[in-house]
Amino acid sequence: MKRLKKETDTQYKNQIRSRGDKIFDAIVYLLLGLAGLIVLYPLVYIVSASFSTPADVVSGRVVLFPVNPTLLAYQQVFKNKRILSGYANTILYSAVGTLISLTVTILAAYPLSCKRLVGRGLFSKLFIFSTLFSGGLIPFYLVVKNLGLLYTRWAVVLPVALNVFHIILMRTHIQTAIPSEMLEAAEIDGCSHVGKLFYMVLPLSGSMIAVLVLYNVVGQWNSYFNAMMFLKDQDMYPLQIILRDILVMNSVSSDMTVNISEMILKQGLADVLKYALIVVSSAPLLIVYPFIQKHFVKGVMMGSMKG
Numbered sequence: 001m002k003r004l005k006k007e008t009d010t011q012y013k014n015q016i017r018s019r020g021d022k023i024f025d026a027i028v029y030l031l032l033g034l035a036g037l038i039v040l041y042p043l044v045y046i047v048s049a050s051f052s053t054p055a056d057v058v059s060g061r062v063v064l065f066p067v068n069p070t071l072l073a074y075q076q077v078f079k080n081k082r083i084l085s086g087y088a089n090t091i092l093y094s095a096v097g098t099l100i101s102l103t104v105t106i107l108a109a110y111p112l113s114c115k116r117l118v119g120r121g122l123f124s125k126l127f128i129f130s131t132l133f134s135g136g137l138i139p140f141y142l143v144v145k146n147l148g149l150l151y152t153r154w155a156v157v158l159p160v161a162l163n164v165f166h167i168i169l170m171r172t173h174i175q176t177a178i179p180s181e182m183l184e185a186a187e188i189d190g191c192s193h194v195g196k197l198f199y200m201v202l203p204l205s206g207s208m209i210a211v212l213v214l215y216n217v218v219g220q221w222n223s224y225f226n227a228m229m230f231l232k233d234q235d236m237y238p239l240q241i242i243l244r245d246i247l248v249m250n251s252v253s254s255d256m257t258v259n260i261s262e263m264i265l266k267q268g269l270a271d272v273l274k275y276a277l278i279v280v281s282s283a284p285l286l287i288v289y290p291f292i293q294k295h296f297v298k299g300v301m302m303g304s305m306k307g
Helices: 002-016 019-050 054-059 072-079 081-113 120-132 137-146 154-160 164-177 180-188 193-201 206-222 225-230 239-247 266-304
Strands: none
Touching: 019 266, 054 266, 072 081, 072 266, 081 120, 081 154, 081 164, 081 193, 081 206, 081 239, 081 266, 120 164, 137 154, 137 225, 154 206, 154 225, 164 206, 180 193, 206 266, 225 239, 239 266
């Protein structure tokens, strides 16, 4: 009976749709398809070029699919110790930075969600004020230097540990998704603020924590400016600095061409290495993103609610 009713409703909706509505839908789908192709083609080309020979890439024979497929570029990428160390540093910065940022964000958002916090409005305004005005680059550098973080790994992680947008998201989630009556009942039963945070707020904030984790990981993974400004030892450089050297400065170390310099032009190998590095640096995030993408919708909706 339910199936028959559903089929009847579908037929009725199809009948009342005008010809103009169908044409409009067709145009929308066509435009979305074209936009998808425009966005997708550069990604496909980069992957195809990374698996092609340098001579084919330089000559322009790679259009959509790899030409004379080879793993030459990836072999040269993973033979380079600097790239491997950059990969390890990026993973380290992303993991440690995300852990510190999550800790600071939650510890700041929970008190701001408590209505009985003295000066709650003032603290919120101070946080928002910091998003509108900053001291500038030179004071930022002097603060890092005076704290003794210069030329250390902490200079990449600690200055970006606190993100006001993340605090607002987490605070709004606590205020809207967790009933205040539940927290008050726990307090009446003798539960402290630490207990409420660890046994009630965190277990009920899995989706929001997943959103913040992905935000922080993506931010740390793609970050290079702080490392370029505060680090001097190349062994501490993240992968993005090395990628920048090859993409922007067009530099390829001699140990990456020593075995194939007689076969291809150095510029051809540099071009292929650029594409391979882009794939290697982006692949982890592209693999993880589809599994967490659904949480972004919830995170954005939470950020749009008034708290």
